[in-house]
Amino acid sequence: MMRQKPIVIGVTGGSASGKTSVSRAIFDQFSGHSLLLLAQDAYYKKSDLPFEERRKINYDNPLAFDTPLLHDQLESLIAGRAIDRPVYDYTIHNRSAEVVHMAPKDVIIVEGILILADEELRKLMDIKVYVDTDDDIRVIRRIRRDMRERGRSLDDIIGQYLQTVKPSYHQFIEPTKRYADIIVPEGGHNTVAIDLLTTKIRAILAERGLVD
Numbered sequence: 001m002m003r004q005k006p007i008v009i010g011v012t013g014g015s016a017s018g019k020t021s022v023s024r025a026i027f028d029q030f031s032g033h034s035l036l037l038l039a040q041d042a043y044y045k046k047s048d049l050p051f052e053e054r055r056k057i058n059y060d061n062p063l064a065f066d067t068p069l070l071h072d073q074l075e076s077l078i079a080g081r082a083i084d085r086p087v088y089d090y091t092i093h094n095r096s097a098e099v100v101h102m103a104p105k106d107v108i109i110v111e112g113i114l115i116l117a118d119e120e121l122r123k124l125m126d127i128k129v130y131v132d133t134d135d136d137i138r139v140i141r142r143i144r145r146d147m148r149e150r151g152r153s154l155d156d157i158i159g160q161y162l163q164t165v166k167p168s169y170h171q172f173i174e175p176t177k178r179y180a181d182i183i184v185p186e187g188g189h190n191t192v193a194i195d196l197l198t199t200k201i202r203a204i205l206a207e208r209g210l211v212d
């Protein structure tokens with residue numbers, strides 16, 4: 001029998017809006033199924049600049065990402081080919097030397113701040129989701145997370161937020177909301193939205209004969 005195309009779900013929204021939480025909530029609904037999560041963060045460009053210069057890069061600008069590589073690897077997964085995904089290390093602001101081997105799956109969730117900014121990437125997605133969380137809530141979440149998990153100081157987080165994160169959110173990320181099929185307020189704790197998405201994904205899986 002001919003192999004059916006996997007379902008690709010794009011999950012976007014501002015930093016700390018709850019994209020990862022939404023993606024994981026969907027993932028958990030399909031435990032036992034053939035599913036993978038692909039984070040756009042892994043595709044931040046490699047840089048040869050010194051650490052002090054890398055700290056100052058605008059990581060909320062589309063130019064910070066190696067989008068052709070993400071596009072190629074997503075296309076490979078859709079075509080049924082495995083990939084060696086890059087690994088990004090926030091603590092050094094650079095790509096690490098490792099890669100992660102990923103086999104193709106029936107459901108692919110692509111998650112990241114700028115995945116809807118690129119038309120070619122959008123064309124690969126069956127369902128596009130925008131997680132919409134107020135700026136003040138996102139900043140509070142980001143401060144907590146970046147201090148705990150990304151090795152940042154409060155002053156660094158605030159400086160970066162005012163200099164690049166906030167202006168770039170309004171310039172590049174928020175305008176991509178118009179491409180979303182579904183807007184999810186508040187992220188991963190919105191059980192109604194997660195249930196609706198899960199139902200839709202199950203329906204597409206059944207249509208394509210991808211049910212176990």
Ligand SMILES: Nc1ncnc2c1ncn2[C@@H]1O[C@H](COP(=O)(O)OP(=O)(O)O)[C@@H](O)[C@H]1O
Pocket residue numbers: 013014015016017018019020021022141142145186187188189
């Ligand atoms: N609904 C929520 N209520 C409270 N905290 C949340 C909620 N959703 C996410 N968080 C927390 O906020 C931080 C960012 O969430 P995450 O899902 O990683 O966002 P993103 O992937 O958009 O950056 C994490 O520390 C997470 O635990």
Ligand SMILES: Nc1ccn([C@@H]2O[C@H](COP(=O)(O)O)[C@@H](O)[C@H]2O)c(=O)n1
Pocket residue numbers: 014015016019041044059060089090092093094112113165
């Ligand atoms: N070296 C880096 C690279 C990226 N960032 C920030 O990460 C944010 C995207 O990740 P989310 O999980 O929050 O969606 C983005 O806003 C970048 O500013 C960074 O701080 N350092």
